[in-house]
Amino acid sequence: MKSKITLKDLAAILGVSVSTVSKALSDNPEISLPTRKKIKQAAEAYNYIPNNIAQSLKAKSTKTLGVIIPAILLEFFSKVLYGIEIEATQRGYKIVICLSNELLKKESESINTFITGSVDGIILSLAEETQRLKSYNHFQKAQQYNLPMVMFDRVVEEIPCDKVTVDDFEGAFNATKFLHELGERKILFLNTIHSITVGVLREQGYVEAMKSLKLDPQVLRLENYNQIEKELTKMLQSEKFDAILAAEEYSAALAMNVARLNGLHVPNDISVMGFTNGLLAEHAIPSLTVVSQHAEFIGRSAVKLLLDRIENKLPEEPVHKVIKTRIIERNSTKHKK
Amino acid sequence: MKSKITLKDLAAILGVSVSTVSKALSDNPEISLPTRKKIKQAAEAYNYIPNNIAQSLKAKSTKTLGVIIPAILLEFFSKVLYGIEIEATQRGYKIVICLSNELLKKESESINTFITGSVDGIILSLAEETQRLKSYNHFQKAQQYNLPMVMFDRVVEEIPCDKVTVDDFEGAFNATKFLHELGERKILFLNTIHSITVGVLREQGYVEAMKSLKLDPQVLRLENYNQIEKELTKMLQSEKFDAILAAEEYSAALAMNVARLNGLHVPNDISVMGFTNGLLAEHAIPSLTVVSQHAEFIGRSAVKLLLDRIENKLPEEPVHKVIKTRIIERNSTKHKK
DNA sequence: GTGAAAGCGCTAACAT
DNA sequence: ATGTTAGCGCTTTCAC
Numbered sequence A, B: 001m002k003s004k005i006t007l008k009d010l011a012a013i014l015g016v017s018v019s020t021v022s023k024a025l026s027d028n029p030e031i032s033l034p035t036r037k038k039i040k041q042a043a044e045a046y047n048y049i050p051n052n053i054a055q056s057l058k059a060k061s062t063k064t065l066g067v068i069i070p071a072i073l074l075e076f077f078s079k080v081l082y083g084i085e086i087e088a089t090q091r092g093y094k095i096v097i098c099l100s101n102e103l104l105k106k107e108s109e110s111i112n113t114f115i116t117g118s119v120d121g122i123i124l125s126l127a128e129e130t131q132r133l134k135s136y137n138h139f140q141k142a143q144q145y146n147l148p149m150v151m152f153d154r155v156v157e158e159i160p161c162d163k164v165t166v167d168d169f170e171g172a173f174n175a176t177k178f179l180h181e182l183g184e185r186k187i188l189f190l191n192t193i194h195s196i197t198v199g200v201l202r203e204q205g206y207v208e209a210m211k212s213l214k215l216d217p218q219v220l221r222l223e224n225y226n227q228i229e230k231e232l233t234k235m236l237q238s239e240k241f242d243a244i245l246a247a248e249e250y251s252a253a254l255a256m257n258v259a260r261l262n263g264l265h266v267p268n269d270i271s272v273m274g275f276t277n278g279l280l281a282e283h284a285i286p287s288l289t290v291v292s293q294h295a296e297f298i299g300r301s302a303v304k305l306l307l308d309r310i311e312n313k314l315p316e317e318p319v320h321k322v323i324k325t326r327i328i329e330r331n332s333t334k335h336k337k
Numbered sequence C: 001g002t003g004a005a006a007g008c009g010c011t012a013a014c015a016t
Numbered sequence D: 001a002t003g004t005t006a007g008c009g010c011t012t013t014c015a016c
Helices: A007-014 A018-025 A033-045 A052-059 A075-090 A104-118 A128-133 A137-144 A168-181 A197-212 A226-238 A249-261 A279-283 A295-310 B007-014 B018-025 B033-045 B052-059 B075-090 B104-118 B128-133 B137-144 B168-181 B197-212 B226-238 B249-261 B279-283 B295-310
Strands: A064-069 A094-099 A121-124 A149-152 A162-166 A187-191 A218-221 A243-246 A271-275 A289-292 A320-323 A326-328 B064-069 B094-099 B121-124 B149-152 B162-166 B187-191 B218-221 B243-246 B271-275 B289-292 B320-323 B326-328
Touching: A007 A018, A007 A033, A018 A033, A052 B052, A052 B104, A064 A075, A064 A104, A075 A094, A075 A295, A075 B094, A094 A104, A094 B075, A094 B094, A104 A121, A104 A128, A104 A137, A104 B052, A121 A295, A137 A149, A149 A295, A162 A168, A162 A295, A168 A187, A168 A197, A168 A243, A168 A271, A168 A289, A168 A326, A187 A197, A187 A226, A187 A249, A197 A218, A218 A226, A226 A249, A243 A249, A249 A271, A249 A279, A249 B279, A279 B249, A279 B279, A295 A320, B007 B018, B007 B033, B018 B033, B064 B075, B064 B104, B075 B094, B075 B295, B094 B104, B104 B121, B104 B128, B104 B137, B121 B295, B137 B149, B149 B295, B162 B168, B162 B295, B168 B187, B168 B197, B168 B243, B168 B271, B168 B289, B168 B326, B187 B197, B187 B226, B187 B249, B197 B218, B218 B226, B226 B249, B243 B249, B249 B271, B249 B279, B295 B320
Parallel strands: A064 A094, A064 A121, A121 A149, A149 A162, A162 A320, A187 A218, A187 A243, A243 A271, A271 A289, B064 B094, B064 B121, B121 B149, B149 B162, B162 B320, B187 B218, B187 B243, B243 B271, B271 B289
Antiparallel strands: A289 A326, B289 B326
16 A cells, blocks of 8 residues: 655655656666665565656656557557557557547547647547548647647648558559459449548549550549449449449448349459458458558557657658558459469 | 656746746636736747656656456457557546466566556456466455456456456357257267356256256367367267357358268258357358357446446445347358248 | 765645 | 745765
8 A cells, every 4th residue: 555655755765866866767877886776676665667757747758659649449440549559569659549539620639638748649530521621720830839740641741741641542453453454344432431532542443453454444432331232233224234342341341241232243253352451351261351551560660660750850841651452362253264 | 859847847938936937737727817817828839748756756657557458369358458449548547467378477477567566457368378278366466455346257266356258158158048949959069168167057057958958968178279170070970960059250251161061061060159250250151140249349348347347336345237249140150031 | 996966847735 | 825845766966
């Protein structure tokens, strides 16, 4: 039941001054070796633990990074978070997490919290609402206060800060070509996330690839998952598609189900492909061929960028790191002949 | 590019004392209304934001909760985390997250970090290794420092602190009875998590239910997922099972695949049921019947318990809250006649 | 080699 | 109604 012991307590017990104790514990050579040893032993014995709030106040650094993610139940984000935590811990930083739940207001509040001095920097991915409303004042505010910030995955051009993104355009472009090489010609792009940049870029990548292949791009844009079954069934019944490329994992899994409900065999009758290499993709039956974004790596890269920025190891102008995607071939697409 | 403005700066600018500014900003009636208004306007104009590190040092409270989870890639934990974040934010607290990655060492280090004064309390679920090695010193240390702690899901008897668990025994007991009512008799329990309490309790619930039904319990214990295909195939080929009850979601999904690989139709030839109501369960084909643990609710309950403890609203002796499970019937089990 | 003192930014008891 | 002062726990410069 002992209450926490302080430097001062320790100094009193040992009959030395506070500064001597402080110096001894940080192995300052100013203090003689024997006293250092004595003080360290006492600290150990009394279970002394420095108060890092006080240290932070003094040092004006908290060794803590703030993270704002739109949703933790999207596996992509929990994977990124995993990468962030690993890298941050490795470099001696803690992380504070806030969820925006795709809302501008929560995102903005979280930034306010972080500005109050509790973190040394911010890592974030934009909420859907923020992207839709294009409201970026809160980011500018963070910058006014000189709080370093790195955006990942869902980023915004207008704010000059370090960024980590995936090459979504190229990923979709390559995925489309991949399907084409499998012999698929009539390819449908299913976009449930067209209100966020990521979704826009993927769609563009698909469209450009189709054009370059002299094929007609066909896009089905939907507002939410509930519509998929109805709308996709309509499409599938009106014409025969060779393949569906979905803008994310979840809708890819749903698309497979809908195809099956319409009597189509995946992949014999129709190939299905998605984005994000998660549990769902791995364990769906058939397992999903996907464009992997290396989520964990994105997280680690974001932390590296942020800490390098904090430690002034980066050039003044913002760095934009683009992570290459990779196609993971599984059983929801025809096999190469 | 302005550096952060402090109370002192503000006081200097306005030609009043620091304490006047402090009081005015906290609406202290000691300060006259006009001065209060004037000061608040200035604060607004100069973009004053209080430094909460300094506030924390003064108040000896950080309005931050520490959370340690074994793995964020297990959907159950990210759901709990979601509940924790929502409830904590609602009550004006931030959360700092550490991942133990199932390792004792990391868990212990995280507790050390938290003890240094950065959080007002801890919420955690034990790492697999901690449970296996039964090493609990780090928890005692937290208690010595009077740091309130609540354990959820994977808890340990020996440490007297508030706890939130799921009634795993009862959940498995009921699941077994549920399968029995469907007409299943030969039921296999697939346990990939027998080294953690949760797994032990579920197995016990299953065994007791089988006994009470005058049926022979049969348990297949495996160390890791890679063994499932081989070992389960062996079992399925040696005798005919009516159903498989898996100790968690992931292995349930795998069990379905293995059954199918062995030419069995799910659920016509064999019913499969699991624990945890996650994406996998929802989107597997057929969709999985599961025992749901109300993960989000667990998270919220843990926060409530912790904050009530911090605010001295709880009786001295530890509170143990048990959350009831619920069966979510889907298509991997036969339908009731 | 050790200690005194100032100060990080804030709050609040205690003057005035 | 406003200001002075002390102090939260620590680090660090400067004296001794």
